[in-house]
Amino acid sequence: MKNPCIGSGKFSKSKSVILLTLLALGAESSSLSAQTEAATNPIAAQPVADRSVPFALSGQGVIRPVEWGLDTAWADEGNIRRGKAFMGQVDVVRVSFRPTHPVVNGDLDPDQKEYINTRLRLADFAGPDAKLTMNSDHPSVHEFYKGNAANWAEMIDLHTRYFQEGGREVVSVVPFNEPDYVWTGQGTREDFYNIAGELKKNPRFANIRICGGNTLNCDEALPWYNFLKDRLDEGNTHQLAGEFDGYAGFFEAVRKDGKHATADEMHNVMEAMVGLEYGLQTGIWWGSAEYARGEFCRTSRGERLAYAEHRPNWTAASVYRAPDGKVQAFGGVSERQATTTTYRFVSTERDVFYDGYGPQREYYLEMPGGTGYQTEDQKNAERLVNITWGEDIQPAVNGLYVLVNRGSQRAVEITNGSTEQGANVKTGKYSTSKAYQQWYVRPVSNRIGGDFSYFYITSYTTGMSFDVWNWSMEDGGNIAIYGVGNGSNQQWVLEYAEDGWFYIRSRHSALYLEEVGYNVQQGDKDGSNQQQWRLIPAPASKIEIKSLTAPTGLTAEGQSASVLLKWNKQADATEYTILRSETPGGACEIIARHVEATSFVEHKVLPGKTYYYTVKANDDCLNSSPKSREVTTATTGVHALVAHYAFDGDLVDETENLNHGASLKKASFTTGKAGKAIQLNGSTEFLQLPTDIANHQNLTVASWVKWAGGADWQRVFDFGSGENQYMFLTYSSDTQSLRLAMKNGGEEQSLETILPSPIRVGNWVHLAVTVGEAEAGIYVNGELAVSSGDITIRPIDIKPCLNYIGRSQFATDPMFKGAIDDFRVYNYELPEEEIKKLAQGESVGIPTPQISGDEWSIGPLPADRELQVTYTSVPSSGKVSFHIYNMQGVSVLSSGMAAGTGVATLNVSELPAGLYMLRLVDGNRSATRKFTVKH
Template identity: 40%
Template sequence: MTTQKTLLILAALGLASTATAQQTRLSSSIYLVPQAQTDVVIPFRPTDEGIKLPVRWGMDVAWNNEQNMRKGINFIGKNNLSIARSSFQMNQQLVGDTALTTSQMQTLRDRTNTINLISSDVDIVLNADQGDGSTNFIIPYYSSNNVANPTHWARLIDASVAWMQKNYPKHKIVAVSPFNEPDYTPWNEGTKANFKEIARQLKEDYPRFKDIAITAGNTLNNDGAADWYNAVKPYVTWGNTHQLAGGFNTFADFWKQVTDEGNVGYADELHNVGEAMIAANYGMTIGIWWGFDSRARGEFCQISNHGSQLAYGEDRAHWTAASVYRNNDTQDLRAFIGGSERQANNSSYLFVSPDEDVYFDTQGPTRAFRMEYPGGTGYQNGQTNAERVYNVYRGEDVPPVEIAAGRYKLINYASRMTIVGNTSSGSELTPKRYSQFSDVPPLAQWDVAPASSRIGGDYSFFTFTNAQNKMHMNVLNNSTQPFAHIIAYNAGNASNEQWSVEYAGKGYYYLRNRESGLYLSLHNESATYFVQKTLASSAVDRKLQMWRFIPADAPVENVAPA
């Protein structure tokens, strides 16, 4: 009852953060301004015990894209990835009705090589590569007019698993998904009865499947997930659905059903951090990302496995959700917001910290923070697949000022040098030390602005535009590898020109690239160029990655703060 009263008082007062750059940080009481009506209010206390909802996270190679894999690894971390999804192919007849063709083997090899970027022994699930449902992907030998040949289909799966076990014995095949999105009839896979018969044959006629799980329903539309899952009982032990269509209620209810029956909640094609938050809240324990878009997803994977959910809220009518998590090892806090990739509508959330002041990214001190989620107006209409993560800070060392839209000089902690642009497109940015404000030209100043919430996908980033020539801080060739150089270029604020601003302490910040997941850095204190690196493990090396934002009209400081 006390919590409810506190919440009502705070919501009524409408505490909000309106600090601007270079203001002295005072008590949150100076931010008492009315709030607009909010759809969902989420109270949280940083010191609460919370709920542990660990998830086994993985990456997909059914869409075999090395860039996606490297982005996922860089943002999630190899230590948080323990499973991957690969695929078998129905595009060629088995040799002698028992063996894979050379092409089918090569495709499995190519996909496994991409998985090996995580590790050579990560667990694998094999699913059906139905492609567009045409005979380029599924020949009549396996299926025709949405009626499958269960015998041929089961033999293909067995042959694919056998080949993997022989050629990649360190990779354990832990499950198979005989059909992928079978509810979508253009994919031309088969009926519920076909699905069950394939599963029966695998479990009863092929000894190698004794300890390999069958996943179902594997549907495109989560409204049909329970039907396709139930139809494969008693052989199914992993319940799976995608969220490319369907209602919020059936999505949540499906995970609850699977969990209540003692089976595994498995989502093998996640598209948004909101989808992952909701599924994890209701019972998903294995999640695999289809493609990958950066920081919100990576932070959620890390903190869900090393911490506790402190608060969760959802707006079912608008197909969105939000949450607060704490990393129990570091005590770091994160707030997330996301929704359906194709069905979300505009939504708003008010995060309330009743007991203490906090900062959302650099905004605060505050005890209430309002987030607006940018949705669309209908199915695949105006949708941007938006998602966002906020660092939530508390304690003594908090961001000294809000990094608001404005013009700044960016000073490195270790070298005291400023980032200088280049007048030649495609040429490297350079470091230079200035002793007088009057010496700092526009080429060494940057117009910094939060990325539009409708930029597409994760909008947890800032854009950096040179004050003189309007070129951006660009990672050369969209590289996801350490030591790639940073150049002056204008790709229209593409993902390799977007950078998150994460507080590093003592008034300095890390800049992390959206495309690569790596951090802006000097190679060393005497370097004449900038690169991207993984976050350094030593405090000394991290100073090469720490940046201070000095408003353009302020004098340069060449003495580090105490």
């Protein structure tokens, strides 16, 4: 049953939720079908973040060529091996010269030569093509060099020669390292200047950059650089103290001079992101590059799609598209001086999955900082988030699982169920009696220290963790269990392979878990089934890897602003995945998964656009079926009420489109204009609406509003995609007016009117905003207050995806304080007479129930184990069904009525105690009643 364009009759504020039948049940059916999934994807309200990072997947990004490298000043083989494994390509390696011994007879001391050979051996792990940059390794400075530029330059020349003779190209030399850190005794700016002059005289350095200024404090970098720059080819800084402005401004200044910009000791992915944004050309990691850093190196060789920073907090975030098309988001903080910052990544064009969570537009990320410079709570945090879409998306991971190997289909277990530390990890035949085959796989804390893109894998029975035994870096290193710590040998990367299978990679060794002779160990990646693992939710009744039967009977019906899909139940399926394409037989993408019903309402559609749908079946072992046959439809495009929130104790949309709302915390309700209303406190409470609710050429938004006063710029609603694209209505602008404002990247267009003082605060006021073909208008209590043809932006131009009641697109704006009732969105411009009817309490766009109250009854009330429904309508369609929803609009039970009986008994014994809605559907007629379950 579709909503007509316009209805009539007095509007009675009752909870008559207008929903279409969610299950196609035969008239002869009398079995109950419990459901735990709504017929449409629920949304989750996202907190207000300090900064937003909007990105468009189809947008042309910014390309900035860059070289990434590793450092051997910390002469650790594991750092280089791990860094090379995660980075893939290492362009440069930083090596050192040592001013610890004088030059004697034109040669270096054996100790200096030993350090050269050590660093050459380490550079070999970075690959044969890695070039070298050189700077000072200064545990001490010999008197031979102090104040003597020629001696210092000779020592650099000899080191450079030996590195070249070792088969490496040297591209840059830095006479001093962190020269502002004066205790090292390297020398003054004048000394540095004189050394650079000596190097410039040497033909060896004709094609080697002379680099300088790499101060510990980034605020000192520019003064050093400016003093030296006529003898420099390259500017360089570290970021271990100083201000954000100094760090970013340094790279801008160096590039403005036409010189090479470098950060040769980066401690966090934040430094790489910020540096690259302002001109960085070479970045070298101190220590090592693990997952987030390594992936940033790979991905940043492509296009930067988005960037945001918080300068006072010393944090940054970005989104990049790699050359191979992979899209990733990154967050980072200063190692020593960050303040906790929240970011939200926003996909402005389409739903995506963030590390498997979705489909959704937003992802909220907290980057932790500290309380002061280099305090213990500075955790040097960094994070990677994979952004994906398409037909095969990784499951989101956070829970208790059975880990099954793809090759053997055996489950990971502790040998003999041992509870001893150091017990071996192997695979075995799955059994429900083996609790030691169950493992928690959970994200590490964001305060673990450094990169927190990893997971712990801990035993259900012992609480101990997967552990790379003896910190092995080698192929064949064993896996055991050990008490949970913060060691990198107990942290794991989940790299998605396909079809629910993952590779599991060690943070410490960068090697992969594999099954060899039923033993679990680590090895180099070979892509074999023995290295792929499926995380099956535990406890599992059985483990069976197979292909399921494709769903049958798929149909699609266009509704006013949504599409209704129905299909037949599959005997071997427990849930379904919904896929959509924009071309017949074209590439599909997942629009919903974990759907347990056999129908789905898709409201993330554009008006009039044709879509093509298929469905896949899934089971508890994450097995899936081939796709069903393809069906196609489009929305009807009729003028209709596309969302209606009565707010009678819930956030349910009462239209066929099921555009249910969400609140960040438990929603609060108060006495409304009729029935109940949503209560917002002005500080933390708001409502979030589905992403496509306002994607129409024309629009009407109407609601009863009772403002409790407070600061200006509180929003009644705000539909947008960020601070540059929005459509909002504020109750009190800076001139205390009602203001409708719209922006689509250019100048803001607005319309405003002053409310009469007697009704402005503490009274119910009916407000309506219309955006039509010719003009926009604001109505107050049913009367047109102001209109204009100068507003040329239309909602479809913005395609708003961040849609709020009571919240702004701007993080600094206050939230709405007061009550809101009977909030409606229409996909057309309501005429003035219809808006008057709304203000007078009449029904517009809402069909009245077609089944009268005297045609059916329910009891006993409250229900305990059973609810009996008596329905004696004549004539009946013969196809009568009942659907029970909880107060969040989720279908929890469905049943049919045997033809001619007039009575159906619904088993509600498994429903939790509480309030529910029963929906009776008889052909094209329907009615709804509330009832209570009390056990």
